[in-house]
Amino acid sequence: MTSSRLDMPRTMQQIKxxxxxxxxxxxNVGRTLNGTNARIQALRHEAIGRFQTLGFPDRRxxxxxxxxxxxxLQHEYEIVAVPPVPEVTADEIDRFVIPDLEAHLIVxxxxxxxxxxxxxxxxxxxxxxxxxxxxxxxxADIVDQYFGRYASAEQDVFAALxxxxxxxxxxxxxPKGKLLETPLHVINIQKVDDDLFLQPRHLLVFEEASMVRIxxxxxxxxxxxxxxxxxxxxxxxxxxxxxxxxxxxxxSAATSVVNLYAYQQRSSVFSMSTFTFTGEIVRNNLxxxxxxxxxxxxxxxxxxxxxxxxVDNHTLVDHAKPDCxxxxxxxGVLDDQASGVFNGKVYVRPDAQRINxxxxxxxxxxxxxxxxxxxxxxxxxxDDVKCSHGATTGQLDGEALFYLRSRGIxxxxxxxxxxxxxAGDVIDTVxxxxxxxxxDERVTERFGW
Numbered sequence: 001m002t003s004s005r006l007d008m009p010r011t012m013q014q015i016k017x018x019x020x021x022x023x024x025x026x027x028n029v030g031r032t033l034n035g036t037n038a039r040i041q042a043l044r045h046e047a048i049g050r051f052q053t054l055g056f057p058d059r060r061x062x063x064x065x066x067x068x069x070x071x072x073l074q075h076e077y078e079i080v081a082v083p084p085v086p087e088v089t090a091d092e093i094d095r096f097v098i099p100d101l102e103a104h105l106i107v108x109x110x111x112x113x114x115x116x117x118x119x120x121x122x123x124x125x126x127x128x129x130x131x132x133x134x135x136x137x138x139x140a141d142i143v144d145q146y147f148g149r150y151a152s153a154e155q156d157v158f159a160a161l162x163x164x165x166x167x168x169x170x171x172x173x174x175p176k177g178k179l180l181e182t183p184l185h186v187i188n189i190q191k192v193d194d195d196l197f198l199q200p201r202h203l204l205v206f207e208e209a210s211m212v213r214i215x216x217x218x219x220x221x222x223x224x225x226x227x228x229x230x231x232x233x234x235x236x237x238x239x240x241x242x243x244x245x246x247x248x249x250x251x252s253a254a255t256s257v258v259n260l261y262a263y264q265q266r267s268s269v270f271s272m273s274t275f276t277f278t279g280e281i282v283r284n285n286l287x288x289x290x291x292x293x294x295x296x297x298x299x300x301x302x303x304x305x306x307x308x309x310x311v312d313n314h315t316l317v318d319h320a321k322p323d324c325x326x327x328x329x330x331x332g333v334l335d336d337q338a339s340g341v342f343n344g345k346v347y348v349r350p351d352a353q354r355i356n357x358x359x360x361x362x363x364x365x366x367x368x369x370x371x372x373x374x375x376x377x378x379x380x381x382x383d384d385v386k387c388s389h390g391a392t393t394g395q396l397d398g399e400a401l402f403y404l405r406s407r408g409i410x411x412x413x414x415x416x417x418x419x420x421x422x423a424g425d426v427i428d429t430v431x432x433x434x435x436x437x438x439x440d441e442r443v444t445e446r447f448g449w
Contacts (some may be wrong), residue, residue, distance in 0.1 A: 018051070029044065037144070043166075046284060047163035066380070067310065075257050078196050094368060101435060105119040110192060111169060112168045124174075124179070126174075132168055148163065150262075151163065151233050162229050170186065172184070172212075173202075174210040178211075183213040188217065188218045190219070190220045190228075195225040197226075199231075202233070206368075207236040211242075212323045215402070217248065220250045220254060229257050235263040239294050240266060241268070242269070252278060252280055254279050255280045260272070267294070268292075271298040276444075280310070294333070295326070296325045299354075300330070301313050301330035303340060304332070307336050311332070319349060319355045322355065323353075330362075331363065332372060333419055337369045340369045341372075348380040350382055358388045362391070364396060401418060415429060416447040417448045
């Protein structure tokens with residue numbers, strides 16, 4: 001699950017590619033990247049050195065065997081430390097507001113927090129929603145306590161690169177005992193004129209006995225190509241309950257490497273649901289560390305690529321302490337020349353007894369050209385556990401299709417009904433009814449019934 005390439009020879013082409021990012025860092029570190037705070041500044045220098053040591057992965061790296069990210073990186077994106085924040089109109093933002101969803105509206109433009117366009121209502125005492133850049137100065141004690149503690153910059157080259165260029169993103173802090181009954185809707189908009197390499201950084205801190213639901217939706221208002229290397233660190237305190245939902249729909253010109261690191265304390269519940277509709281290459285790296293007893297971790301994913309879209313979901317649940325539960329369900333429907341990857345790993349450490357872990361990946365291929373590679377993994381070093389995994393890839397159930405056709409239902413409608421039912425298991429995990437309804441409509445539209 002790491003991107004380490006220390007034992008692999010690097011070609012001159014790869015060295016030259018990585019040198020572009022080092023040169024961009026050196027151009028900006030004394031100017032644009034001189035803010036935030038002293039600790040982050042020190043971490044930047046450590047991270048760029050680690051980036052140079054690790055190097056970008058190629059397909060000889062087991063974790064990237066089925067995703068040719070090196071090819072995507074060959075495109076000459078403009079590497080900027082401070083992404084531009086162009087004018088975005090209220091009408092453009094309103095296009096992405098979900099009907100009937102009462103939520104605090106947070107707008108990110110090219111990964112940067114926009115207070116001008118965000119619509120945040122009254123918050124419980126002590127709750128902070130702001131840009132990471134501002135929070136690193138005005139709430140340095142909180143940021144220093146949590147920033148860089150969970151993202152694996154030592155092992156993952158993309159986390160290291162993001163840390164080196166860290167400047168702005170979303171900061172959310174919910175103190176002990178506070179319940180955010182109104183969910184947060186993060187509208188993440190990309191709007192650029194040039195082909196850009198974007199690197200937003202997010203820090204989400206939920207202290208003891210807090211509760212929150214956050215929906216992020218990704219959208220594009222550009223025809224330019226983008227490569228987004230994002231990192232989010234999520235701290236889930238003792239007894240906290242955190243639900244995250246992500247709808248990825250940046251369009252066919254967008255490549256994304258999404259890195260999310262969640263750290264759980266005792267008796268906490270963390271849930272993450274990812275829905276991928278569009279993208280050129282979408283790589284989701286989700287790492288969860290339940291580091292205390294009686295934690296629950298729930299990971300769900302639905303990906304519906306078509307055309308030449310490639311979607312790669314990599315998950316790691318690292319059970320470090322006993323008496324915890326984890327559950328993963330990822331489903332994909334692939335059409336045309338689309339390709340998919342699921343590589344989920346459950347790791348159980350020697351002292352983590354009485355773990356109950358379940359992992360499942362099921363995929364349907366709608367064309368002969370679509371491909372799916374699935375590799376669920378269990379690595380267990382404790383003897384009192386209940387762990388299982390499974391993976392299936394195939395076509396629509398012929399008997400079910402025949403049954404519906406025999407009742408007078410057209411082939412297109414029958415196929416749509418079966419595919420909708422297949423996706424429904426993941427959609428039903430969404431607890432926000434307007435969001436669930438939106439996803440239901442998108443899937444219905446996708447399968448044409």
